Amino acid sequence: MRVVVMGAGLIGTSIALALRARDADVLLTDRDPANLRLATDLGAGRSLEGAEPGLAPAGEPRPWSGDAPGPASAGGRAEPGAEPVADLVVIAVPPAAVAATLRDAQARRLGRVYTDAASVKSAPLAAARTLGCDLGSYVPGHPMGGSERSGPAAARADLFLGRPWALCPAPETAESAVEAVTELARACGAEPVRLSPADHDRAVALVSHGPHVTSAAVAARLAAGDPAALRLSGQGVRDVTRIAAGDPRLWTGILRHNAGPVADVLDAVAHDLTEAAAALRKLGAGDDASADTMTGLLRRGNTGRDRIPGKHGGPSRAYAVVPVVIPDEPGALARLFAAAETAGVNIEDVRLDHSPGLPVGVAQLSVRPQEAERLSAALAEKGWSVHG
Amino acid sequence: MRVVVMGAGLIGTSIALALRARDADVLLTDRDPANLRLATDLGAGRSLEGAEPGLAPAGEPRPWSGDAPGPASAGGRAEPGAEPVADLVVIAVPPAAVAATLRDAQARRLGRVYTDAASVKSAPLAAARTLGCDLGSYVPGHPMGGSERSGPAAARADLFLGRPWALCPAPETAESAVEAVTELARACGAEPVRLSPADHDRAVALVSHGPHVTSAAVAARLAAGDPAALRLSGQGVRDVTRIAAGDPRLWTGILRHNAGPVADVLDAVAHDLTEAAAALRKLGAGDDASADTMTGLLRRGNTGRDRIPGKHGGPSRAYAVVPVVIPDEPGALARLFAAAETAGVNIEDVRLDHSPGLPVGVAQLSVRPQEAERLSAALAEKGWSVHG
Numbered sequence: 007m008r009v010v011v012m013g014a015g016l017i018g019t020s021i022a023l024a025l026r027a028r029d030a031d032v033l034l035t036d037r038d039p040a041n042l043r044l045a046t047d048l049g050a051g052r053s054l055e056g057a058e059p060g061l062a063p064a065g066e067p068r069p070w071s072g073d074a075p076g077p078a079s080a081g082g083r084a085e086p087g088a089e090p091v092a093d094l095v096v097i098a099v100p101p102a103a104v105a106a107t108l109r110d111a112q113a114r115r116l117g118r119v120y121t122d123a124a125s126v127k128s129a130p131l132a133a134a135r136t137l138g139c140d141l142g143s144y145v146p147g148h149p150m151g152g153s154e155r156s157g158p159a160a161a162r163a164d165l166f167l168g169r170p171w172a173l174c175p176a177p178e179t180a181e182s183a184v185e186a187v188t189e190l191a192r193a194c195g196a197e198p199v200r201l202s203p204a205d206h207d208r209a210v211a212l213v214s215h216g217p218h219v220t221s222a223a224v225a226a227r228l229a230a231g232d233p234a235a236l237r238l239s240g241q242g243v244r245d246v247t248r249i250a251a252g253d254p255r256l257w258t259g260i261l262r263h264n265a266g267p268v269a270d271v272l273d274a275v276a277h278d279l280t281e282a283a284a285a286l287r288k289l290g291a292g293d294d295a296s297a298d299t300m301t302g303l304l305r306r307g308n309t310g311r312d313r314i315p316g317k318h319g320g321p322s323r324a325y326a327v328v329p330v331v332i333p334d335e336p337g338a339l340a341r342l343f344a345a346a347e348t349a350g351v352n353i354e355d356v357r358l359d360h361s362p363g364l365p366v367g368v369a370q371l372s373v374r375p376q377e378a379e380r381l382s383a384a385l386a387e388k389g390w391s392v393h394g
Numbered sequence: 395m396r397v398v399v400m401g402a403g404l405i406g407t408s409i410a411l412a413l414r415a416r417d418a419d420v421l422l423t424d425r426d427p428a429n430l431r432l433a434t435d436l437g438a439g440r441s442l443e444g445a446e447p448g449l450a451p452a453g454e455p456r457p458w459s460g461d462a463p464g465p466a467s468a469g470g471r472a473e474p475g476a477e478p479v480a481d482l483v484v485i486a487v488p489p490a491a492v493a494a495t496l497r498d499a500q501a502r503r504l505g506r507v508y509t510d511a512a513s514v515k516s517a518p519l520a521a522a523r524t525l526g527c528d529l530g531s532y533v534p535g536h537p538m539g540g541s542e543r544s545g546p547a548a549a550r551a552d553l554f555l556g557r558p559w560a561l562c563p564a565p566e567t568a569e570s571a572v573e574a575v576t577e578l579a580r581a582c583g584a585e586p587v588r589l590s591p592a593d594h595d596r597a598v599a600l601v602s603h604g605p606h607v608t609s610a611a612v613a614a615r616l617a618a619g620d621p622a623a624l625r626l627s628g629q630g631v632r633d634v635t636r637i638a639a640g641d642p643r644l645w646t647g648i649l650r651h652n653a654g655p656v657a658d659v660l661d662a663v664a665h666d667l668t669e670a671a672a673a674l675r676k677l678g679a680g681d682d683a684s685a686d687t688m689t690g691l692l693r694r695g696n697t698g699r700d701r702i703p704g705k706h707g708g709p710s711r712a713y714a715v716v717p718v719v720i721p722d723e724p725g726a727l728a729r730l731f732a733a734a735e736t737a738g739v740n741i742e743d744v745r746l747d748h749s750p751g752l753p754v755g756v757a758q759l760s761v762r763p764q765e766a767e768r769l770s771a772a773l774a775e776k777g778w779s780v781h782g
Contacts (some may be wrong), residue, residue, distance in 0.1 A: 021406045022656040041681060044781050046761040046778065047719060047779055047781070048719060048756065062738065100620075102479055117491065125622065134457065134469045139452070142673075146705045150626055150627075150628040151628065151629075152628060152629070152630065159717045159756060159781060166451070169628060170625055170626050170627075170628070172626060172763075199622070199625050199626060200623055205528065205620075205622065205623070208623065208624030209619075209620065209622065209624075209626045210621075210626060210652040212615055212616065212619050212624075213616070213619070213623060213624065213626050213627045213628070213631045214626070214628060214630055214631060216612065217612050217630055217631045217634040217635070218630060219667065219670055219691070219692075220611075220612050220634065220663075220667060221609060221630075221634050221695065222691055222692050222695030223530035223608075223663045223666040223667050223670070223691065223695070223696075223699075224540070224604065224605050224608050224663060224664060224695075225599055225694070225695035225696070225698035225699040226661055226691055226694035226695050226697075226698050227604065227662060227663060227698060228600065228601070228694075228698030228699070228701050228702065229694045229697040229698035229701065231597075231600050231601070231698070231701065232593075232596075234587070234589055234593065234597065235593070235597030235600050235601060236546075236597075236601065236701050236702060236703060237558055237587050237703055238538055238558050238560060238587060238594070238597045238601050238602070239538075239601045239702045239703060240538040240539065240540060240557060240558070240601070241539075241540070241557075242540065242601060242602055242605055242606065242636075242637045243426070243601045243602060243702065244702060245633045245634070245636050245637065246605040246608065246609050246633070246634055246636075246637065247605070247695070247699045247702070248630075248633050248634075248699075249630045249634065250692075250695035250696065250698070250699045251695075251696060251700075253692045253734075254689045254690070254695075254696060255689060257692055258685050258688045258689045258692065259679075261674060261677075261688060262674070262677045262678060262685065262688070265674040265675055265677055265678025265679075266674075266675065266678055268641050268671075268674055269670075269671035269672075269674040269675045270671075271615060271666045271670045272668070272670055272671040272674070273667075273668065274615060275608075275611045275612060275615060275664075275667055276663075276667040276668045276671070277664075278611040278614060278667075279607065279608060279611050279660045279661075279663055279664040280660070280664045282607055282611070282657075282660055283656075283657040283658075283660040283661045283664070284656040284657075286650070286653040286654075286656055286660070287654065287657045289646075289649075289650045289653055290650060290653025290654055290657075291653075297646050297650065300646045300649060301646045302640045303607070303610055303611065303614060303644060304607075304610050304638075304640070304642035304645055304646065305642045305644075306610070306613070306614035306617045306618075307609065307610030307611070307612075307614050307635070307638035307639075308610075308613070308638065308639060308642060309613075310612075310613035310614050310615060310616030310617035310618075310619070310635065311613040311616070311636075311638045312639075313617065313619065313621075313624050314616065314617050314624060314627045314631065314632060314635070315624060316626060329552075334512070335740070336730075337735040339731045339741060339744070340728060340731030340734070340735050342730045343725075343727045343728035344725075344728040344732070346728070347725040347728045349571070350434075352723070353727060354746070354748045356727075356744055356745075356746055357745070360759070364435045375526060390612060391632055
């Protein structure tokens, strides 16, 4: 299978890496040469330009980027009746650039089937219709993996493992095209979920866009907070505000294309918070009956939290974690990894937790479960303080 | 050192485990015999009742629990002038039960110094003053580790490792008592932070209680959501709503004692969300100027998020990140760290992004900014593929 991935940002490069792991031939393109170089260095595929030099004048920068929107410029145009370059084209660019990128890709006859990865679906589809794109070969899509980080350096082949991948065909979309993109989602380890573009947009307002803005509003409170107050930050506020680190311009671009459904969610959350604030003030003044309003909201929170489906077992959860206390000094990690190597154990992931003011930290080593015991024993034998 | 921990819930048992790891003699008590048995089985200490049978009539249930508030009943009363049972007494019960538990513990002369672990500080201190407790030996405290889970089964010796531990002495509190509790916090691996009870309560409204209620309000939206919509839930909404799984009754008990400061935070968040909703509706209707309102809130979110202190209490973004492509094989990280050591650069943090099935991954090395260039050059010279 040959796939063209347009936009070598976080999403595009991650899809490319997942496909490369299944031996697909992946051709990459990005308007930013640095993104493209990093993605190809990571083994995400070959440059489309290098592979198919006839398709576009050499040296012309590609008009697509996975990270930032930019004005689309027309690429080359294929001979009429030419064979498509690839079986499938994945358009991993910001929502505002999807339709123009699709139009150009179809003009260049880059693929038999086209899909995109934008977080909103109604607006890009409407724009593609307006631009006269062929909708029969276009399957609007949205792989739901993501990160507060962006760019190819943050890409991972397992970004979509066990995650939902929305498929939102237009009435015109051919069933065979939907099948091809369903296969793509499965190849990336994701779970295809089919729903209409409008249902998709309401759903992501609820489970993604609304939470994103709310996370930002909580974080915005911290912007004016006393530094002494911020020192008391624990894991809770870190989790609640993690996605508030996302790129503001990129996110405004997403939100504007899903304005109504997101605004509905934000108004409802604001209403609940205003009511909770009023109940708390009464409760603080001794009105015990107001406790029910507060507890009621927290209970609804429990119920909603419980309704989030469990993950479908990605390998990151399949690893066993071996915590090892290490001195906070140069070379300590090198010695630790050397000891693991001697034991023949591959460290799949590592997380360092330093203890402020203490001379030691904790390295959380993730390894395959069947190797955990061997690693623990080997490290303990060499004098490391192994826990758990 | 001998410590009495009253209340074997999540917090009390975790403190006890941390102290046991440092060979302290820990005596435990809880009004729920099951909690107490589980905590002692976990190695968190011995039962106070079993260890000091003279102190209370055998079989009388203790009036304290780390999980649920309950009416305090008087325990035994020590002989006047008797030696205290322990150096330190940690009261790990809900806010409403702190003052009565302190009064009873002091009547029984359980310790030289007393502290508590409740998430609010002004209200319990005021209640302790009203009950005529000895404030000279009492250091209101708040270890900031926590979890959405509760009970001794969720306890961990490292729950407070690297976390802030607020110390909020009253004007009457003896400096020697503050020193003893400072030592306790350090023994648990935490970072003591001293501030007034009122400052503490405003701070936790900002970094803990406000985010908690907001997390619940986001989760509450999901309670009424379409199951198909919920299938699209990704990591973002999981993180934002993690703490919404907390115990509603326990949390209402906390929030009511910090009503004013929390209500202020909730009103401010609600205001920002209402404004964002209005801006989005205008933006969706084509008013491009409203994008600034939306982007402005997201940018303030970035700023606030950046202000959450990272490791060693420093700003979270103080480190430069050097991404290096590494082969996914045993020894690769060991070689990489050895190369960094040779260059004399201390790796402050490392994050490994593997691509399952691919022969390479990316190691994100965090180093002091002034060392990033030297590290990049040193690694590149040794043939590593350094990016950024």
